[in-house]
Amino acid sequence: MSAVIQTQSDLFLDSKNLLCPMPIIKLAQAIKQIDAGQTILTETTDPGSQYDIAAWARQTGNELLATEQVGPVFRFLIRKKG
Amino acid sequence: MDAEIQKYINERVEKRVAEILAQREHAENARPKRLALVASKGTLDMAYPPLILASTAVSLGWEAGIFFTFYGLDIVNKTKLPDLKVAPIGNPAMPAPISAIPSLQVPNFVGMLPGMTPMATALMKNWFNRAHIPPLQDLIDVTREGGGKLYACTTTMGVMGVSQENLIEGVECRGAAAFLEFAADATVALFI
Numbered sequence: 104m105s106a107v108i109q110t111q112s113d114l115f116l117d118s119k120n121l122l123c124p125m126p127i128i129k130l131a132q133a134i135k136q137i138d139a140g141q142t143i144l145t146e147t148t149d150p151g152s153q154y155d156i157a158a159w160a161r162q163t164g165n166e167l168l169a170t171e172q173v174g175p176v177f178r179f180l181i182r183k184k185g
Numbered sequence: 186m187d188a189e190i191q192k193y194i195n196e197r198v199e200k201r202v203a204e205i206l207a208q209r210e211h212a213e214n215a216r217p218k219r220l221a222l223v224a225s226k227g228t229l230d231m232a233y234p235p236l237i238l239a240s241t242a243v244s245l246g247w248e249a250g251i252f253f254t255f256y257g258l259d260i261v262n263k264t265k266l267p268d269l270k271v272a273p274i275g276n277p278a279m280p281a282p283i284s285a286i287p288s289l290q291v292p293n294f295v296g297m298l299p300g301m302t303p304m305a306t307a308l309m310k311n312w313f314n315r316a317h318i319p320p321l322q323d324l325i326d327v328t329r330e331g332g333g334k335l336y337a338c339t340t341t342m343g344v345m346g347v348s349q350e351n352l353i354e355g356v357e358c359r360g361a362a363a364f365l366e367f368a369a370d371a372t373v374a375l376f377i
Contacts, residue, residue: 121317124241128327131244162218162245 108169108180112144113137119148119176126152127159130181134165139185142168147177156181219248221364221371227256229269229309235377236260236324243331247372251328252364253356254338257377258347261335261356266321272296273305322353329355336364 116133118126126147134143147156153170156179160167166182220242224235235251242249259265273279273296295301329335336359337352349358368374 124237124244124324125317125319127241127244131331159245162247164246 107171108144108178112180113141114143116143116145118152119146121147122149123151123155127155130156130159131163134181134183137183139183142180142182145179145181147179148175150177153177216370217246217248218242218372219367219370220250221368221374222249222251223364223376224251224253224257224260225255225377227259227265227269229271229306231257231377232260232269232321233318233324236321236328238375239333240324240327240331242373243328243333248332248334249328250334250336250364250367252336252338252359252368254341258337258341258345260321261325261337261353262347262351263353264351266353269321270302270306271309272302274301276305279305325353334367336367338364 114133114137116129118129121129126145126149130143130145133145137143145156149155156177157167157170159165160181164184166184168180168182170180171178220239222235222239224232226232235257239249239251253261259269271279274293276296277293279296296305325335335353335356337347337349337356339358339360342348342358349356
């Protein structure tokens with residue numbers, strides 16, 4: 104399976120090989136570096152992160168634009184709330 | 186005429202009550218969610234759950250506060266924090282000392298031999314390192330930087346002879362009433 108989500112995001116965050124809570128903590132820190140409306144692409148390998156990142160987006164109001172799985176890697180494209 | 190006045194009064198009262206209820210609901214929705222935790226255990230394995238939950242909560246934009254009580258106070262004790270331990274004695278979940286031979290059935294009482302607690306602690310720290318789990322101090326920093334509160338139980342401090350100078354930076358000393366007031370507005374409250 105090949106990646107569909109384009110890597111033209113404003114920021115890329117590699118959280119591969121990290122376990123909970125690190126992908127969420129790093130995502131919360133990273134999103135501070137971009138402006139409202141900009142996007143961040145993050146990649147994880149923790150299976151729980153599929154649900155954790157969706158929950159984080161709902162709780163913070165940031166928009167989870169797309170998710171996909173490429174082999175063992177989960178990819179998330181998020182738009183910072185305006 | 187009286188009936189008309191009564192009808193008018195009823196309408197006005199109902200309208201006003203509806204307005205107040207709507208305002209109250211709006212205020213409740215506008216307030217951030219809050220996590221209130223009691224950390225009562227001072228072993229390495231039991232220090233992680235409250236700090237993982239609190240650091241995650243602030244990352245979700247929630248308010249968070251941890252009340253460190255009894256042995257849990259060790260987690261915010263300057264000298265004890267880097268030296269929290271996990272003991273194999275009485276803990277059947279700990280693996281055999283020789284993990285290369287899993288079939289070796291080591292009786293649990295072996296855990297009471299000298300050196301077994303440091304061995305189990307080193308083993309667990311090694312698991313955490315390998316899994317890229319940060320040290321406890323890093324999770325404390327994330328919690329504090331996100332506005333999370335660290336409360337030290339003043340009763341425990343009195344009983345154990347611990348003073349504010351023994352505690353890590355940013356810890357506030359509180360009693361049960363102050364914590365309960367904080368917890369009364371919590372969305373999630375857990376005792377760990």
